[in-house]
Amino acid sequence: xxxxxxxxxxxxxxxxxxxxxxxxxxxxxxxxxxxxxxxxxxxxxxxxxxxxxxxxxxxxxxxxxxxxxxxxxxxxxxxxxxxxxxxxxxxxxxxxxxxxxxxxxxxxxxxxxxxxxxxxxxxxxxxxxxxxxxxxxxxxxxxxxxxxxxxxxxxxxxxxxxxxxxxxxxxxxxxxxxxxxxxxxxx
Amino acid sequence: xxxxxxxxxxxxxxxxxxxxxxxxxxxxxxxxxxxxxxxxxxxxxxxxxxxxxxxxxxxxxxxxxxxxxxxxxxxxxxxxxxxxxxxxxxxxxxxxxxxxxxxxxxxxxxxxxxxxxxxxxxxxxxxxxxxxxxxxxxxxxxxxxxxxxxxxxxxxxxxxxxxxxxxxxxxxxxxxxxxxxxxxxxxxxxxxxxxxxxxxxxxxxxxxxxxxxxxxxxxxxxxxxxxxxxxxxxxxxxxxxxxxxxxxxxxxxxxxxxxxxxxxxxxxxxxxxxxxxxxxxxxxxxxxxxxxxxxxxxxxxxxxxxxxxxxxxxxxxxxxxxxxxxxxxxxxxxxxxxxxxxxxxxxxxxxxxxxxxxxxxxxxxxxxxxxxxxxxxxxxxxxxxxxxxxxxxxxxxxxxxxxxxxxxxxxxxxxxxxxxxxxxxxxxxxxxxxxxxxxxxxxxxxxxxxxxxxxxxxxxxxxxxxxxxxxxxxxxxxxxxx
Numbered sequence: 001x002x003x004x005x006x007x008x009x010x011x012x013x014x015x016x017x018x019x020x021x022x023x024x025x026x027x028x029x030x031x032x033x034x035x036x037x038x039x040x041x042x043x044x045x046x047x048x049x050x051x052x053x054x055x056x057x058x059x060x061x062x063x064x065x066x067x068x069x070x071x072x073x074x075x076x077x078x079x080x081x082x083x084x085x086x087x088x089x090x091x092x093x094x095x096x097x098x099x100x101x102x103x104x105x106x107x108x109x110x111x112x113x114x115x116x117x118x119x120x121x122x123x124x125x126x127x128x129x130x131x132x133x134x135x136x137x138x139x140x141x142x143x144x145x146x147x148x149x150x151x152x153x154x155x156x157x158x159x160x161x162x163x164x165x166x167x168x169x170x171x172x173x174x175x176x177x178x179x180x181x182x183x184x185x186x187x
Numbered sequence: 188x189x190x191x192x193x194x195x196x197x198x199x200x201x202x203x204x205x206x207x208x209x210x211x212x213x214x215x216x217x218x219x220x221x222x223x224x225x226x227x228x229x230x231x232x233x234x235x236x237x238x239x240x241x242x243x244x245x246x247x248x249x250x251x252x253x254x255x256x257x258x259x260x261x262x263x264x265x266x267x268x269x270x271x272x273x274x275x276x277x278x279x280x281x282x283x284x285x286x287x288x289x290x291x292x293x294x295x296x297x298x299x300x301x302x303x304x305x306x307x308x309x310x311x312x313x314x315x316x317x318x319x320x321x322x323x324x325x326x327x328x329x330x331x332x333x334x335x336x337x338x339x340x341x342x343x344x345x346x347x348x349x350x351x352x353x354x355x356x357x358x359x360x361x362x363x364x365x366x367x368x369x370x371x372x373x374x375x376x377x378x379x380x381x382x383x384x385x386x387x388x389x390x391x392x393x394x395x396x397x398x399x400x401x402x403x404x405x406x407x408x409x410x411x412x413x414x415x416x417x418x419x420x421x422x423x424x425x426x427x428x429x430x431x432x433x434x435x436x437x438x439x440x441x442x443x444x445x446x447x448x449x450x451x452x453x454x455x456x457x458x459x460x461x462x463x464x465x466x467x468x469x470x471x472x473x474x475x476x477x478x479x480x481x482x483x484x485x486x487x488x489x490x491x492x493x494x495x496x497x498x499x500x501x502x503x504x505x506x507x508x509x510x511x512x513x514x515x516x517x518x519x520x521x522x523x524x525x526x527x528x529x530x531x532x533x534x535x536x537x538x539x540x541x542x543x544x545x546x547x548x549x550x551x552x553x554x555x556x557x558x559x560x561x562x563x564x565x566x567x568x569x570x571x572x573x574x575x576x577x578x579x580x581x582x583x584x585x586x587x588x589x590x591x592x593x594x595x596x597x598x599x600x601x602x603x604x605x606x607x608x609x610x611x612x613x614x615x616x617x618x619x620x621x622x623x624x625x626x627x628x629x630x631x632x633x634x635x636x637x638x639x640x641x642x643x644x645x646x647x648x649x650x651x652x653x654x655x656x657x658x659x660x661x662x663x664x665x666x667x668x669x
Contacts, residue, residue, distance in 0.1 A: 035253070042251040045325055151253060171248035175257045 033070050035152040036132075036145055037077040043128060043143065044083040044104055046172035050165035053103070053126045060086040061101060063093050065118065066108030069132075096121035107131040107141070115139060126165045130154075137180050142166070146177060153177040195382075197375035204367040205360055212359050216352040223348065227341060228316075232309050235318045235336050238268060239307070243322035243332040246276045250284060250322065250330045258285030265289075270336045272315060276322075277331040284330065298333035314338050377407035381414060394422045458515055461508045468508070472501040510637035514622065517644050522562045524649075529557040529566070529602070533591045536570040540578050547587065549578060554592035557602070559669050565645045572638040573604040573665050579632050580608035580663065599668060607662040616655050642667075 030038075040062055060083040064070065078088040083103075091102065096118040099105045105127045111118060112133045119140045122129065129142045136144035137157035142164075144155045155178040161168055173179050194202075242262055249258035258276045262285055265271045269289075276285040277298055286296070301308050301321045309318040315335050322330040384398040397418065398411045475498045479491065486494070530553055537551040551574075559566075574589060581587035590605040609627065611619065618624050622640040646653045646667050657663030 039252060042248075045251075046248060153254070154252070169248070171245070172252075175248045175252040175254040 031073070032147075032152060034073050034077070037070050037074040039145070039152065039154065040074065040104055040106060040130060041078050041081060041083070041088065043130065043172070044088065046169040047128055047161075048167040048169075049084075049103060050126050053165075057101075058086055060084065060088045060103050061091050062088060062104045062106070063091045063099055063102035064106045064108065065093050065096065065099060066111040068092055069108060099127055100125045102127050104128045104130060107133065107136075109133050115141075124164075128161070128166055137178075148177060156180065195375075196378050197371045200371055200375050201364065201367040204370070205363050208359055208363040209356065212356050216348075216355070220345070220348050220352070224341065224345065227344060228311075231316055231336065231338075231341065232318070235271075235309070235316060235334060236307060236320065238265065238271065239274075239318050239320040239332045239334045242274060242276070242334065243320060243330070244324075246285065246332065247322060247324040247329055250276065250278065251324070255285045259287065261285075262287035265334075268336075270338075270340050272335045272337050274332070274334040277333060279328060279330055281331070296333060296335075298331055301331065311338075374407065377401045377411060381407070381411055385414070388418065394418050394425060454515055454519065457511065461511045461515070464508055465505065468501050468505055472498055472505070475501065507635050507637070510635045510641075514637055514641045514644065517565065517568065517641050517648075520565070522565065522648055524560045524562055526558055527561050527563045527566055529559055529561075529570075529591075530555050532563070532567060533557075533570055533574070536567060536574050537589075540571075540574055544578060547578070547582065549581070549587040549589060552588065552590045552592075554590075557591075557593055559602075561649060561669060562645075565648075569642050569645050569667070570604075572642045576634075576638060576665075577604055577606035577608060577663075579634065580610075580627075581606050582608075582632070584608060594666075596666060601666045601668045603664050603666045605662065605664045610657040610659050610661045610663050611655070612659055613657065616657070619655050620653065 044060060044062070062074070062078060064074070068074075075090050078090060081088045091098075093099055093102075096114075099118075099122060105122070107115065107118060107129060109132045115131075115133060115136075116139070119129070129136075130145070131141050131143075132145050133139075133141070134144075137155045137160075140157075140160060142157050142161045144157075146153050146155055154176055156168060156173060156176040157180040158168060158173070159181050242265065245261040245264075246258045249255065249261065262274050262276065265274050265287055266289070271287075272289050273292075273294075273296065274287040275283055275296055275298065278284050281297065281300075283295060288294075298319045299308065301319055306323065307318065307320040309316065311317075315337055317333070317335045319331060319333045321328050322332055381398050384396055388394060388396050397415050400411050400415075401408045475494050478486075479494050479498075483491065533553045534551075537553065541547075541549060541551075570591075574591070577589045578587065581589065584607060588607050591602070593600055593602055595601070609632070615624075620639045620643040623636040624639075625634065625636040643653050646669075649669050651668040653665065653667040655663060655665050
């Protein structure tokens with residue numbers, strides 16, 4: 001084996017390692033909204049809806065209210081998936097009144113200004129509300145995405161969720177960064 | 188068998204007993220241990236599988252919501268299971284998500300792929316049990332749990348088993364020893380006793396010994412009975428034999444005494460006859476001489492010749508009587524054996540013989556260095572007779588040759604005296620040694636016929652044999668052993 005051979009092999013190995021590390025980086029670093037889309041889908045798997053919502057219809061609706069930050073990512077994520085035996089679908093809605101038939105409602109940060117109105121519209125329904133909006137759980141939302149050390153995590157307002165008849169799995173609460181048990185008065 | 192050949196039957200029985208029970212126990216223990224280890228391994232796999240399932244299902248939400256810390260908290264619950272060495276949660280594409288190490292090590296482990304269609308895979312390797320299981324949540328594979336356990340529990344169990352087995356083995360062997368000793372008392376003891384008795388009987392020739400019966404009507408008892416019966420028969424036969432022997436001995440003694448008495452009587456008779464015969468003979472001879480000397484002028488020539496004949500006959504009879512007395516003396520004389528140089532003795536006898544026959548030219552060939560333990564006086568008589576005879580019967584030869592030597596004959600050594608004289612008819616070879624046996628006329632070869640009888644008597648009394656070979660006019664050989 002000559003020195004030229006060794007050099008050729010070394011260069012080849014280096015290329016392979018480089019390409020592999022590129023692929024790996026691509027794999028291990030999904031975008032923030034790819035992660036959030038997956039979380040939305042997974043929330044559906046760890047939450048139980050009250051019987052009247054659970055039995056109504058044969059679609060599991062994940063709604064996005066306001067400007068859609070996901071693009072096609074959310075559709076890709078839930079394409080072909082079932083939640084609680086129902087086909088998961090994405091609905092993009094503009095009015096809070098349209099959200100009453102949703103299972104999960106993602107409230108875009110563009111809607112922050114009318115958050116109170118939106119939450120009031122959903123009062124008495126069993127819709128799991130999720131949002132990026134700061135202080136969302138303090139302000140009557142149920143699950144709020146938070147960024148922690150460059151990782152997407154979430155807070156839960158358990159009292160709100162339970163008031164609306166939703167049961168959050170302990171497994172879900174286990175991985176929540178913070179679980180609130182009582183809403184801020186007037187929040 | 189296993190080097191116990193020389194031990195007693197009791198020891199053999201005990202050893203066999205111990206071996207049998209020991210072997211059975213060892214096999215039983217091995218089978219039990221093997222069975223238990225197999226089922227223990229199965230239960231280990233089952234337990235590890237349950238732990239993997241629990242760790243897996245508790246890691247679903249951490250996996251889905253990317254919370255490795257929560258997964259590690261879940262895994263750290265495995266600390267309660269002391270045998271779990273390491274555990275890991277991996278994402279579907281095989282990246283490590285959370286790990287647990289019992290001993291604080293933290294090495295990355297790559298789990299093998301769970302084959303499609305299976306949810307779990309386990310294997311034993313390097314003293315560890317490894318198990319990999321895919322985590323399935325609501326029908327969808329979510330991750331992989333990989334858990335490794337050491338076999339410390341199994342080793343402990345094995346050690347405990349070995350201890351118990353050793354104790355059981357020792358206890359059982361002791362029990363077997365106890366049983367064997369009881370068994371030995373029942374079966375081996377009578378046989379050992381019988382063997383001891385037999386040994387004593389054959390060593391001391393004491394046929395009055397008896398083995399003690401067991402009184403149980405079993406085979407050893409039959410054996411002992413038969414043995415005792417045999418001893419009894421031997422004793423009976425012995426006493427019958429002794430009786431017959433004693434009777435025979437008595438008979439022999441009686442006969443010997445009778446024989447000795449009659450022999451003595453005969454000897455005394457012949458001695459006295461010989462002795463007493465000499466007196467009248469001397470009278471006849473003396474008075475014949477007186478007649479010849481004092482009355483010669485009154486006797487004619489024929490009368491003188493008659494008187495001469497009377498005297499010759501009387502003298503011959505005197506010689507005869509002398510020889511007879513000699514023979515009888517030889518018979519009675521005590522033998523005093525010593526080492527005698529036969530060659531020197533033969534030379535001296537030959538010299539004497541030659542001196543008495545100065546006109547004869549006789550060649551003696553006497554072998555050197557012949558020695559024997561004999562009575563020298565009796566041996567001289569033997570040689571005088573044999574050499575004298577040889578001279579006598581070679582008197583017709585121009586050159587006489589007489590040999591004395593030693594030869595080998597029928598495997599033993601024999602002495603011989605050979606001459607080239609008149610010889611004898613082989614048909615009469617056996618009668619040569621009888622008293623008064625003569626094969627030649629007195630005028631041809633003078634003699635009384637007593638000499639060879641005397642020689643035979645002496646040789647017999649030395650425990651030897653004498654025999655002769657020869658042919659008419661071809662010389663004679665006399666052989667004798669000592």
